[in-house]
Structure formats: C-alpha cells, structure tokens
Amino acid sequence: MPSTVRAGSLKDPDVAELFFKEDPEKLFSDLREIGHGSFGAVYFARDVRSTEVVAIKKMSYSGKQSNEKWQDIIKEVKFLQRIQHPNSIEYKGCYLREHTAWLVMEYCLGSASDVLEVHKNPLQEMEIAAITHGALQGLAYLHSHNMIHSSLSLSVSVSVSLSLLALPPPPLSLSPCSSPSPSISRMAPEVILAMDEGQYDGKVDVWSLGITCVELAERKPPLFNMNAMSALYHIAQNESPTLQSSDWTDYFRNFVDSCLQKIPQDRPKSDHLLNHAFVQRERPDSVLMDLILRTKEAVRELDNLQYRKMKKILFQEAHNGPQAETQDGDEEVEHGAGRTDTVNSVGSNQSIPSMSISSQSSSVNSLNEAAQDDHSELDLMEGDHTVMSNSSVIHLKLVGLLHTEVMMARENSLSRSTFLPPQVTREMQEHEQDSELREQMSGYKRMRRQHQKHLMGLENKLKAEMDEHRLRLDKELESQRNSFAQEIEKLVKRHQAAMEKDAKTFNNDEKKFQQHIQVQQKKELSSFLESQKREYKLRKEQLKEELSENQSTPKKEKQEWLSKQKENIQHFQAEEEANLLRRQRQYLELECRRFKRRILIARHNVEQDLAREELNKRQTQKDLEHAMLLRHHESMQELEFRHLGTIQKMRAELIRTQHQTELTNQLEYNKRRERELRRKHVMEVRQQPKSLKVRNTQTLIKKQFQDTCKIQTRQYKALRNHLLESTPKADHKAVLKRLKEEQTRKLAILAEQYDHSINNMLSTQALRLDEAQEGECQVLRQQLQQELELLNAYQSKIKMQTEAQHDRERRDLEQRVSLRRALLEHKIEEEMLSLQKERVERIRSLLERQAREIEAFDSESMRLGFSNMTPNDDY
Numbered sequence: 001m002p003s004t005v006r007a008g009s010l011k012d013p014d015v016a017e018l019f020f021k022e023d024p025e026k027l028f029s030d031l032r033e034i035g036h037g038s039f040g041a042v043y044f045a046r047d048v049r050s051t052e053v054v055a056i057k058k059m060s061y062s063g064k065q066s067n068e069k070w071q072d073i074i075k076e077v078k079f080l081q082r083i084q085h086p087n088s089i090e091y092k093g094c095y096l097r098e099h100t101a102w103l104v105m106e107y108c109l110g111s112a113s114d115v116l117e118v119h120k121n122p123l124q125e126m127e128i129a130a131i132t133h134g135a136l137q138g139l140a141y142l143h144s145h146n147m148i149h150s151s152l153s154l155s156v157s158v159s160v161s162l163s164l165l166a167l168p169p170p171p172l173s174l175s176p177c178s179s180p181s182p183s184i185s186r187m188a189p190e191v192i193l194a195m196d197e198g199q200y201d202g203k204v205d206v207w208s209l210g211i212t213c214v215e216l217a218e219r220k221p222p223l224f225n226m227n228a229m230s231a232l233y234h235i236a237q238n239e240s241p242t243l244q245s246s247d248w249t250d251y252f253r254n255f256v257d258s259c260l261q262k263i264p265q266d267r268p269k270s271d272h273l274l275n276h277a278f279v280q281r282e283r284p285d286s287v288l289m290d291l292i293l294r295t296k297e298a299v300r301e302l303d304n305l306q307y308r309k310m311k312k313i314l315f316q317e318a319h320n321g322p323q324a325e326t327q328d329g330d331e332e333v334e335h336g337a338g339r340t341d342t343v344n345s346v347g348s349n350q351s352i353p354s355m356s357i358s359s360q361s362s363s364v365n366s367l368n369e370a371a372q373d374d375h376s377e378l379d380l381m382e383g384d385h386t387v388m389s390n391s392s393v394i395h396l397k398l399v400g401l402l403h404t405e406v407m408m409a410r411e412n413s414l415s416r417s418t419f420l421p422p423q424v425t426r427e428m429q430e431h432e433q434d435s436e437l438r439e440q441m442s443g444y445k446r447m448r449r450q451h452q453k454h455l456m457g458l459e460n461k462l463k464a465e466m467d468e469h470r471l472r473l474d475k476e477l478e479s480q481r482n483s484f485a486q487e488i489e490k491l492v493k494r495h496q497a498a499m500e501k502d503a504k505t506f507n508n509d510e511k512k513f514q515q516h517i518q519v520q521q522k523k524e525l526s527s528f529l530e531s532q533k534r535e536y537k538l539r540k541e542q543l544k545e546e547l548s549e550n551q552s553t554p555k556k557e558k559q560e561w562l563s564k565q566k567e568n569i570q571h572f573q574a575e576e577e578a579n580l581l582r583r584q585r586q587y588l589e590l591e592c593r594r595f596k597r598r599i600l601i602a603r604h605n606v607e608q609d610l611a612r613e614e615l616n617k618r619q620t621q622k623d624l625e626h627a628m629l630l631r632h633h634e635s636m637q638e639l640e641f642r643h644l645g646t647i648q649k650m651r652a653e654l655i656r657t658q659h660q661t662e663l664t665n666q667l668e669y670n671k672r673r674e675r676e677l678r679r680k681h682v683m684e685v686r687q688q689p690k691s692l693k694v695r696n697t698q699t700l701i702k703k704q705f706q707d708t709c710k711i712q713t714r715q716y717k718a719l720r721n722h723l724l725e726s727t728p729k730a731d732h733k734a735v736l737k738r739l740k741e742e743q744t745r746k747l748a749i750l751a752e753q754y755d756h757s758i759n760n761m762l763s764t765q766a767l768r769l770d771e772a773q774e775g776e777c778q779v780l781r782q783q784l785q786q787e788l789e790l791l792n793a794y795q796s797k798i799k800m801q802t803e804a805q806h807d808r809e810r811r812d813l814e815q816r817v818s819l820r821r822a823l824l825e826h827k828i829e830e831e832m833l834s835l836q837k838e839r840v841e842r843i844r845s846l847l848e849r850q851a852r853e854i855e856a857f858d859s860e861s862m863r864l865g866f867s868n869m870t871p872n873d874d875y
Contacts, residue, residue, distance in 0.1 A: 007061045007070035008099060018077045024095035024102040028056060044107065053107040054092055062099035073101045085141050115291065116219050118298050125252055126283045127291050128216045132255075133279040135209055139270040143202040184228040184441075185221045186211045190264050192236045203264040206273065210259025217243055217252070227669050228441060229662065230787040233794035251278040440665050447661055451654040458650055462643040469639055473632045480628060484621040491617055495610040502606055506599040513595050514588065521584040528580050532573040539569050593866050600857055604850040611846055615839045622835055626828045633824055637817045644813055648806045655802055659795045666791050670784045677780055681773045705754040709747065716743045
C-alpha cells in the first residue's frame, strides 16, 4: 500500500474489504471508557444485534502523520484477520467513522498483575508453570509465523478468568505512539544494543518471558524501582538477573536461566522451551481455577474490610448521631456484603478490562461478585483477557471451562452495574505524569535512530565517493591500457610496414646488384672479344709473315696450314670465351648468393631491432602501468583512511551527543524525582494536622481533656453542694464566688495543659516527619547517585568499546591495505617476471628461427656448390 494514499481512502478493493461498512454507533451501545493510553481509549460496549459484550479500541488516523497511522491500522487489521489459533482472542471486525477506526474484539478481564496485587505474595511454582506454558504456546505460534511479540509483560501474561496470555502482535512498528518506559525492564540486551537498527529475532520474547517468570516469583521485575534510562544501561552492562530466593526448584531456576541467557545464540527457542521439564511436569488441571477462587476470596475479604473501615470512620465522624443508626449501619455491613462486593468489584474492575494498561486497585479482580447477589455462585468471568497495547492483540486463553450461564450472568451483571470513571481518570492522570518520561524515552530512541541514520547516510555517501573514485581510477587504468595496446598495435603495424618496405628494397637492391654485375660482365666480354679480334688479326698477320718467309712451301699447303691455324686460333678463342662466360656466370651466381645471404642477415638484424624495440616498449608500458597501480593504491589508501577517520569522528561526536543527552536526561530525572519528593513532603507537612493518626491522637487528648473537665465539674458540684450545706446561707454568695474562681483557675490550668499537650504532640509529630523526610531525601540521593554512577560507568564502557572498535577498525584497515599492497607488489613482480620471460623467449625463438634460416640457406648454397661463402659475412 503506497504511503501517498490519503488516510481513510477505501478506493483500493483490498483495503476496502478489511472494514465493515455499517455505522458502528448504531451497532454498539452502552459505550463506556475502560482504559486509556497513548494510542487512545478502550471502551466497554454491547452489540445491539446479539447483546454480546465487546471491547472496542478506537484509533484515530487524523492529524499529524495521518498516513502512517492509517497504514498501521491497515497492518493491524490484516494481522488480526490472519491470526487463527485456538487460544487467540476472537476478532469481531473493524469499522470506520469520522477518521476513527473502531477495532472490535472480545471483552476480557483480569491479569496476573491483579492477582499479585491482591495476594501481595508471589505465585506458587505450579501456577507459574501453568501460566508460562500458555505463554510459550502463544509465543511458539507467533514465532512459527515469523512474528515477534517484543513487549511481553506480566500485564499481558495471565487472566484471572482462566486466560493465559494477551500478546500484542508484531510488527513492533505498527504503532507510532509506543510507550517504551513500562517495558524497559523486560527488554532483552540485544534489543537495547540494536536500538539503532532494530535487528533482532524472536529470542527477545524468550528473554521477556524469563523476566515475567521472575516477576511472578518475586512480585516485581528486576530493576523495577530504577529509572527507565538507568535500567536501560543496567541491562546492557550487567549480568542477567536470577531468582533470588532459594525456595524454588532447580527446574524453575534452570528454566529462568535458560530464558535469560545474555547471548541470544545461547538462548533456546520458544518451541524448544515447550519441552522443558519445568512446564512439562505433572500438575493439577485445576491449578488456575484454584488460583482464581483463592483470589476471589481474598478480594471479597478485602472489599468487606475496606467497607467496614470506611463505615467506621464515617460513624466516628458522625458520633452525635443516634445509636440506632450505628447499629443499622453495622447490620448493613453484615447483610449487605454481597451488594458491597458487587459495587466495589464493578468499580474496581474498571482497571482490568480489555486492554487496560495496568491494575493498581486492590479489588481489581472481583467483577464476578456483581452477579453473586442475583445469581448463584460464579466461578469467574469468561476466559478472555486483553491488555492495552499499541498494536493488535493476541490473547491466549483456556477454552471451554465456563458455561453459557456464567457468561450470561456476567453480562447481566455488567448491564446492571454502574461503570464509574475513577480508574480511567487515574489512567489518564498516570499517562499525563508519564508523558514526560515517555517523551524523554521517545526522544532518546528517536535521537539514536537519527544518529544511526546520519551515520549510515555518511557511510553510504563515503561508499559512493569510494566507488566513484575507484571507478575513476579503473577508467584511468583501462584508458592507459587501451592506449598502450593501441601504441603496440601501431608499432607492430609500423614494423610490418618497415619489413615489407625492406623486403622490397632488398629485392630491388638484389636486382640492381645483379644488373650491375651483368653490365660489368658484358663490358668484360666485349673487351675480351675485342682483344681476341685484335689477337686474331695479329696472329693472322704473323702466320702470313711466316708463310711469306717460307717460299719453298707450295701455295696450297700454305693455304691449308693457314686455314688450320685460323681454326685453331678461333677454337682456342671460343674456348676462352666459353670459359669467360662460365666464370662470369659462376661469379654472378656466387655474388648473388652472397648478396642474398647478406640481405638475409640484414633482415635478421632488422627483425632483432624491431623485436627489441617492441619488447622495450612493452617494458616501458608495463613500468608505467605498475607506477599507476602503485599511485592508485596510495590514493585509495589515503581515501580509505580519510573516510575511516571521518566515520569515526562522526561516531565519536554522535556518542558524545548521546552521552550528553543521557546525562541531561538523568539530571532532569534526578531533578524531577527531587522535585516530586519535595512536593510530597510539602503536602505531608500541609496535611499533617489532617492526618488520621494525628487527628485520632488529637481527639484522644481532647477526650481526656473533656473527661477531666467533666470530673472537675462533678467534683465542683459535689464540693459546692457540701459547702452550701455546711455554710450559712449568708455566706453562700461568697462561697460560690470563691468556688467559681477556683473552678475557672483549674479549668484554665487544664486548658493550658491541653494546649501544651497538643503542641508537644504536634512538635513530636513534626520532628518525626522531618526525620522521616530527611531519611527519604537521603535514600533518594543515594539512589540517584548510584544511578548516575551507573550511567557514568555505562558511558565509560561505551567509550572504551568505541575506542577499541576504532582501534580495531584502524588495525583491520591497515592490515587490509598492507595485504592489498603486498598482493599488488606480488602481482607486479609476477608480471615483470612474466614479461622478462616473454622477452627472453621471444628473443630465443627469434634467434633460433634466424639460425635455422641461415643454416637452411647455407645448406642450399652447399648443395648448389657454393662452398667458398665468406664466413665473415655470417652474423
């Protein structure tokens, strides 16, 4: 249900079906307020359709925070509709009228606090076990549905009408007007420690149940007389409470100790406690009925005693009335006891109807006596009991123990009874008196939540800043890595282009080199041919000269010889030309082969240079990356320590504010207690003469004075008659005058003695009052001083724990930073080793490949017959 929906809107069908559409004022009559609290008021009412008595809790959703109130009402109604348990209170329905929700439930009476108030003694162990068993059944039911009661107390523990529990259902946040102070003494330690976040589970109900058991056993819960705030510190700081008396059995002690384990993990669950020997021990089925009957009898005696006492006081004040009236009054006391029980019980039971906060009347449990005057003896009222809570109510009860006649008798008695408002008025006055403490506690809890909210807000802000900073650093690192990758990619491409260019250049140089040799060889061949031509001509001339000198040789032989010599010369020149061409071809092939080898070696050198350049570039980039990582680490470390210092500074400041508020609250509480005690003492001083005891003493002195006056008057009359009889009649006037003067003098002396006695009595009473008041002041000062010392000790402990937490956080951060630095350095070292290994591996593989290429080239050269390759050309 969105919070923006207007309060009271029924446009949502799911919400509309939660409420009945009838007008509740037409359906319910005889509304009488029977309880009042911070949430509103609870009313007794009668359903006009079935004449059934019901309890109605009116919850307004107008004014401030109306939407929140409306949401709480919706949650409460939904919850009550979900609850279906044999021991739960019957939910009748919910109606809306004029911005007020009418929550209708069964009408219930009585509580365990009423029983303790009546008997002034702890309950018996069997009775406590029976009550606890029912409470555990209710808690187990709640916890099985993932709900937490969170406010279990004695006032919601047991009903004298055979009920066992009245549990305000979870969630705890259903009511914006929670009254924390009454339940402080029952708060589990984890609830106090988790006041900021509210993180706890159903184990808190187990703790509250243990405190309730202590209260049932000792009449008061632990820390009952302690200031609520002081109790808050005491619970969080000191050990768990235990049963003080040694009369209880080990089963009970073990049960209480189990419930009051300070560590929640050591505390058993409610369903496990149902199997505990304390609640499983055999006990009579009528244990609760016997308790109720015993309570009934005590209430009846108490009512009669109070009635007789008041009648006696009234009769004493009206001592001038006729004696017959006193006798009639006594007779009325004797014969009207039943009616007295009825009136007193009905009036006193205004304190214990459904959902009342507490019970302080001594006759709060005797409403059933109202029916005793007109009907036969009633066992007790219907087995229902609910106590005012700020949320819905679950009530566990014993079922089927009363008959319809009992219920009708109770309803008839209620219908004839007059519900008087004193209890409601007293509850309203108590609520007003507690409003300051409630407001103080609410303000304290609100401050704690605000502090937690501020701290969480700061942590979230710093976390967002840290995430943003980390993201910025990651982007910077990623950008650098991308830039380095692009640079390497460009370098590789440039190297590839350079290699391709060098390959083309080497091919061109090879062609040019080959062309150059070929041109030289052509020139050499041309020169050789020219020289051969010249040599041929010269040899031809020489042969002709030789023939011309030999005249004896025939001309034909000369021609043949000359031709043969020419052929020899030509053949020789052809051979020489062929040899020259062969040598040129061999030289060309050899020089080309050598040139190719030199080109291969040059290409290898270029590859090595390019590889070294790339590896050096990668090395430089990796160094820059590592430098950036270290710089980022330092930046993150500085930011983390700054954030931790900021959080710890705010936490320390919030704790100082909290402690100052706690101290201010404690001092205000001390002043209020002292002011109340002074007001009480002033009232005692003012009311001292009106005190019944003082008035009785003063009346006794006055009666003694009157008796003495009467005795003196009788003595005066007897003496006057005697003197008048023995004195001549002429002296009667003088005798009477003298006797009158003597009587006046003695009466004056008696009056002076009377005034003196009264003054002495008042002085003694005032002295006693001053001494008693001074003793009360001294006791109060000691108690307040102890509470202040307890607060100081608690705050000192919190400061020490906070400082220890800060030191631990700093150490943890230092360890994390140191570990992160070590991991970073280890990563850098591994990357450097990996890069060096990659460098060595690449160079090695490059050299091996180049060596294989040279070896293959030389093998091919050897195969081709080039064995005279210059070794100096090898690289």
